[in-house]
Amino acid sequence: MAKDNKKYDKLNIEKINLSLQAGMFNQRIIYEYIISSTNSLSKELACNGYPEGTVVIAEAQTAGRGRLGRAWESPSGKGIWMSFILRPDIMASEAPFITIITALSCAKALERVIGISPGIKWPNDIIYNKLKVCGILTELGLDSKMSKINFIVLGIGINVNIDVSDFPDELKDKAVSLKNIVGKKVNREAVIIEILNIFYDLYSAAVKSSFNNDFRKELIGEYTKYSITIGQAIKVMGADGEKEREAVGITNEGELIVINSHGVEERINSGEVSIRGINGYI
Ligand code: BTN
Numbered sequence: 159m160a161k162d163n164k165k166y167d168k169l170n171i172e173k174i175n176l177s178l179q180a181g182m183f184n185q186r187i188i189y190e191y192i193i194s195s196t197n198s199l200s201k202e203l204a205c206n207g208y209p210e211g212t213v214v215i216a217e218a219q220t221a222g223r224g225r226l227g228r229a230w231e232s233p234s235g236k237g238i239w240m241s242f243i244l245r246p247d248i249m250a251s252e253a254p255f256i257t258i259i260t261a262l263s264c265a266k267a268l269e270r271v272i273g274i275s276p277g278i279k280w281p282n283d284i285i286y287n288k289l290k291v292c293g294i295l296t297e298l299g300l301d302s303k304m305s306k307i308n309f310i311v312l313g314i315g316i317n318v319n320i321d322v323s324d325f326p327d328e329l330k331d332k333a334v335s336l337k338n339i340v341g342k343k344v345n346r347e348a349v350i351i352e353i354l355n356i357f358y359d360l361y362s363a364a365v366k367s368s369f370n371n372d373f374r375k376e377l378i379g380e381y382t383k384y385s386i387t388i389g390q391a392i393k394v395m396g397a398d399g400e401k402e403r404e405a406v407g408i409t410n411e412g413e414l415i416v417i418n419s420h421g422v423e424e425r426i427n428s429g430e431v432s433i434r435g436i437n438g439y440i
Contacts, residue, residue, distance in 0.1 A: 159189075159190055159191055160190065160191055160192050160193070161191070162191035162192060162217065162218075162234070164234050164235070166217075166234055166235030166236075167235060168191075168217060168235065169189065169215065169217065169346055169347060169350075170347055171187055171189045171215070173347050174187065174347050174350055174351055174354075175187060177347075177351040177355075178351060178354055178355060178358075179355055179358055179359075181211075181358060181362075182210065182211035182358050182361075182362070183211050183213050183242065183354045183358060186209075186211045186212050186213055187213045187214075187215060188203070188212065188213065188214045188215070189215050189216075190214070190215070190216045190217070191216070191217045191218065191234075192216065192217065192218045192219070192220065192234070193214075193216045193218075193219060193220070194219065194220050194221040195219050195221050195222050195223050195313075196214040196215065196216050196219065196222075196239050196240055196241035196313060197223060197241045197295055197297055197311050197313035198221070198223075199214050199241070200212065200214045200241040200242065200243050200311040200313070201297060201299065201309075201311050203243065204243045204299055204308075204309035204311060205299065205309075208243055209243070209245070210243060210244050210245040210246075210309075211242065211243070211244075212242060212243045213240060213241070213242045213354070214240065214241045214242070215238075215239065215240045215350070216232070216239045216240075217234050217235050217239075218232055218233060218234035218235070218239070219232035219239050222239060222315065223295060223313075224293055224295060224315070225282075225293070225295055225432070226432055230293065230295075230315050231320075231325070231326060231329070232315065233320060233324060235319075236317075236318060236319045236320045236324070236335075237315060237316055237317050237318050237319070237320060237335075237346075238314060238315070238316040238318055238346055238349060238350055238353075239315055240313070240314050240350065241311050241312060241313040241314070242311070242312055242354075243309055243310070243311055244256065244309065244310045244311075244312065244361070245307070245308070245309050245310075246307060246310065246361075246364075246365065246369070247306075247307075248306075248307055248369055249305060249306060249307070250298060250300055250304070250305055250306065250307055251411065252307075252369065252411055252412075253296060253298055253307060253310060253412075254281060254296075254411055254412030254413060254427065254428050255364075255369070255374060255377075255410070255411055255412040256296065256310055256312065256361075256412075257281050257282050257294060257296045257312070257412060257428065258281065258377065258378065258381050258408070258412040259357065259360050259361055259364065259377065260282065260294050260296070260312050260314065260357060261278050261281065261282045261283075261284065261294055261381065261384075262278070262356075262360065262377065262380060262381050262384065263353050263356040263357040263360060264284050264292050264294070264314060264316070264353055265277075265278055265284055265384045266352075266356050267349055267352035267353040267356055268284065268286075268291070268292070268336070268349070270352055270356075271344075271345075271348045271349050271352050272336055272339070272340055272344060272349075273340075274286055274339060274340070276291065276292075276384070277384055277385070277386035278381065278384040278385055278386065278387075279386055279387055279433070280385060280387040280388075280405070280408065280414050280428070280433065281294075281412065281414070281428035282294035282296070282428070284316075285386055286334055286339055287334070287339075288438075289332060289333055289334035290317075290332055290333050290334070291316060291317055291333070291334050291335065291336060291339070292314065292315065292316040292317070293314075293315050294312065294313065294314055294315075295312075295313040295315075296310060296311070296312055296313075297310070297311045297313070298310055298311075299311075314353065316336070316349065317333060317334065317335035317336065318335060318336045318337065318344050318346050318349065319335060319336070319337045319343050319344060319346070320335040320337065320338075321335070321337070321338070322334070322335070322338055336349070360377065364377070371410055374410040374411075375410055378408050378409075378410060378412075381408065382407070382408060385408070387405045387414065387433065388405050388406065388407060388408070389405065389406070390404070390405050390435065391403075391404050391405075391435075391436045392404070392405050392416070392433045392434065392435060392436065393433065393434045393435070393436060394416065394426060394431050394433055395431060395432045395433065395434065396431040396432075401418070402419070402436065403416035403417060403418055403424070404416060404417045405433075406423075409425060412428070413425045413426055413427050413428070414426040414428070414433070
């Protein structure tokens with residue numbers, strides 16, 4: 159583990175392990191003070207055969223990554239910078255559903271631990287009062303035919319105890335931390351424990367159902383209750399420019415269903431685009 163002489167309250171990994179349900183994530187946490195990115199290390203570990211349920215948590219990241227090549231600010235001891243490895247028996251095209259489970263787990267965890275009612279901006283931003291508090295980065299390792307999943311790395315970034323003044327200027331009107339929301343420091347261990355335990359329950363149920371359509375439908379229904387995207391006019395920004403659409407639902411695979419100006423339904427895959435409200439980020 160890299161040296162860390164900075165003074166801040168370090169995470170108590172033993173406490174987290176003691177509160178995790180026996181199974182998937184329990185006793186599988188790799189903890190680092192400072193690394194480039196928990197997603198990068200998790201991908202490296204997954205390529206070296208580390209099992210499903212391996213969790214990487216860092217106090218700080220020097221090259222934290224967001225979706226679509228963006229950087230992710232990850233200052234020491236002030237957030238949750240965490241990734242985990244999964245090895246579900248599903249096709250690559252079904253991966254967005256795993257992101258949906260992860261976003262739902264994070265929203266539910268914040269609701270239970272902090273007592274707030276967060277929303278989810280499709281596919282994976284957790285929003286409070288139009289400001290982003292948590293982002294999720296899903297990365298895949300595929301088999302040689304590029305169709306089945308060898309591993310998935312789910313990376314979760316939550317602004318926990320960052321002060322607004324610490325956000326870079328371009329984020330000041332877009333991001334918020336849990337500390338800003340509740341007006342006092344938030345216990346990071348409690349949030350991590352809740353996310354991993356909720357995720358474990360939902361994911362185990364999905365695996366048990368063999369990711370069948372009834373289970374997916376039920377889960378998407380629950381996700382939809384948190385959605386701040388569905389029912390909204392949105393801008394879809396992709397390689398072929400910007401289009402205005404109306405978001406009307408989510409498919410069982412986790413794609414966004416939108417309607418274009420001619421009333422024709424289209425499906426959008428999260429890997430390709432970023433979405434915005436018509437008048438701003440939300
Ligand atoms: C996004 O909203 O664009 C996704 C942000 C994901 C950030 C997390 S922090 C932990 C993990 N490691 C990374 O490099 N990125 C993810």
